[in-house]
Amino acid sequence: MKPVQPEPYDAIVIGAGFAGLSAAVRLVERGARVVVVEARRQLGGRATAFRDPQTGEWVDNGQHLLLGCYRETLAFLDTIGARDRVAVQPSLAVSFVDRGGRASSLACPMLPSPLHLLGGVLAWDALGVKDRLAVFNLVPAIRLAMAELRGGERRAASPGETVENWLIRNGQTARLREMLWDPLAIAALNQSPATAAAPYFSRVLAEMLAAGAQGSAIVLPLVPLHEMYAEPARAWLESRGSRVLAGAPARVVVEAAKVRQVSTAAGAFTAPAVVAAVAWHALPSLVEGDTAPLAGIVDAAAGTSASSIVTVNLWTKGRALASPFVGLPGRTVQWVFDKRAILGRGASHLSLVSSAADHLDSCSNDAVIQLAIEEVSDALPEMRGNTIVRANVVRERRATFSLAPGQPPRPHARTPVAGLFLAGDWIETGLPGTIESAVRSGHAAAEAAVQGHP
Numbered sequence: 001m002k003p004v005q006p007e008p009y010d011a012i013v014i015g016a017g018f019a020g021l022s023a024a025v026r027l028v029e030r031g032a033r034v035v036v037v038e039a040r041r042q043l044g045g046r047a048t049a050f051r052d053p054q055t056g057e058w059v060d061n062g063q064h065l066l067l068g069c070y071r072e073t074l075a076f077l078d079t080i081g082a083r084d085r086v087a088v089q090p091s092l093a094v095s096f097v098d099r100g101g102r103a104s105s106l107a108c109p110m111l112p113s114p115l116h117l118l119g120g121v122l123a124w125d126a127l128g129v130k131d132r133l134a135v136f137n138l139v140p141a142i143r144l145a146m147a148e149l150r151g152g153e154r155r156a157a158s159p160g161e162t163v164e165n166w167l168i169r170n171g172q173t174a175r176l177r178e179m180l181w182d183p184l185a186i187a188a189l190n191q192s193p194a195t196a197a198a199p200y201f202s203r204v205l206a207e208m209l210a211a212g213a214q215g216s217a218i219v220l221p222l223v224p225l226h227e228m229y230a231e232p233a234r235a236w237l238e239s240r241g242s243r244v245l246a247g248a249p250a251r252v253v254v255e256a257a258k259v260r261q262v263s264t265a266a267g268a269f270t271a272p273a274v275v276a277a278v279a280w281h282a283l284p285s286l287v288e289g290d291t292a293p294l295a296g297i298v299d300a301a302a303g304t305s306a307s308s309i310v311t312v313n314l315w316t317k318g319r320a321l322a323s324p325f326v327g328l329p330g331r332t333v334q335w336v337f338d339k340r341a342i343l344g345r346g347a348s349h350l351s352l353v354s355s356a357a358d359h360l361d362s363c364s365n366d367a368v369i370q371l372a373i374e375e376v377s378d379a380l381p382e383m384r385g386n387t388i389v390r391a392n393v394v395r396e397r398r399a400t401f402s403l404a405p406g407q408p409p410r411p412h413a414r415t416p417v418a419g420l421f422l423a424g425d426w427i428e429t430g431l432p433g434t435i436e437s438a439v440r441s442g443h444a445a446a447e448a449a450v451q452g453h454p
């Protein structure tokens, strides 16, 4: 296949999710001319939106929350001029309704971290006195995790222990786990605390608490996900002479431990650097030719398990929710987002989110909708009189990679193939499969590509 590129590119980026777009933007900042090749017509990968055929509304493929400690993501949004498309809380504040239907709010005062979190938990009336005081038992482990983040050698958690075991070992009561740590772990790791490895959770806590009081604050997208970053990134890249090609599945052809070309249905591209920013499960079919040098990476990617997220979107007639979002600890639907309050005009649905949702794989959509409606009606009085006019289910079966102990190792940006670099949330960043992991991996791959192969 003959190269079709009209002008030479310095780099080809495959995949237009957070990892690929942040890699492309960083490469352009370093002076490169880039072509981004994306298989789907819509940009954004696992953080995107689609138009609901019945209502015409943009619906996210799943509600995404960022945290104040997502420093490289927020810097990326700054660079592409999209920082105003998210709202950052001044300090962590979340409304909850527990399994018994009792509403409460965790509101962290404006104190230096981690005092703000301790202050918030001590004042939280969802917890008994014993549960509130138990938070102090975790302080030594959190200190260790923060020291580890700064390069300290002692480990805050062992790779073989689960989040649940780690919390119990560190004196966290059942009520404090159910109300605070489990919802946080399920949201951040997309895996049950009973199966996820503890070091990922201690790392998340360290990242949140090392970044000041706002590090643990919630950052909410104010527009559908593709508009939040993917389309602004495309516009930024194209206005600087780079190109974004959507609807173009790519293959990386490897020959003699070098990239020969990137082939697409539209033709072939060559460049000194190729950043493959696809999800772990897409890597094995991305590479072809003499792929033996990549065997270790490809086998590990193929052997990595996935964890699912299921979202039920409801269009209702009736009252808005009391808060734009509310946590429902201990239920299958862990969070409800009132998109009318978050996105404003143009949105009229609620998003009911179930993370770590592999157990819903075998349930029909009707059964999932029924369960979700029952749970939110039980928890939220304002839902009870609402008429549901439409519902849909979005299943992301491979939302994130598994963080269970014993999963295959995660690769680094550099590969044994000259000119080929890897990005994606699953690259070894130390973080769970999150937007921030994707962006950090994208930046790292771009920097490695600029330096070239050793």
Ligand SMILES: Cc1cc2nc3c(=O)[nH]c(=O)nc-3n(C[C@H](O)[C@H](O)[C@H](O)COP(=O)(O)OP(=O)(O)OC[C@H]3O[C@@H](n4cnc5c(N)ncnc54)[C@H](O)[C@@H]3O)c2cc1C
Pocket: 014, 015, 016, 017, 018, 019, 020, 037, 038, 039, 040, 043, 044, 045, 046, 047, 061, 062, 063, 064, 065, 066, 248, 249, 250, 251, 277, 278, 279, 282, 286, 309, 396, 398, 399, 400, 423, 424, 425, 426, 433, 434, 435, 436, 438
């Ligand atoms: C429902 C849901 C909710 C989530 N909630 C949160 C949250 O609240 N907070 C958070 O931080 N994270 C959340 N995540 C995780 C977050 O979405 C991901 O970590 C992040 O989007 C991964 O970005 P990525 O660029 O690494 O991969 P992807 O987004 O998967 O991008 C890879 C891209 O590569 C493309 N591609 C694949 N193969 C090829 C090929 N051969 N040629 C060309 N292109 C190809 C794909 O089409 C895709 O666009 C959630 C994920 C889901 C699914």
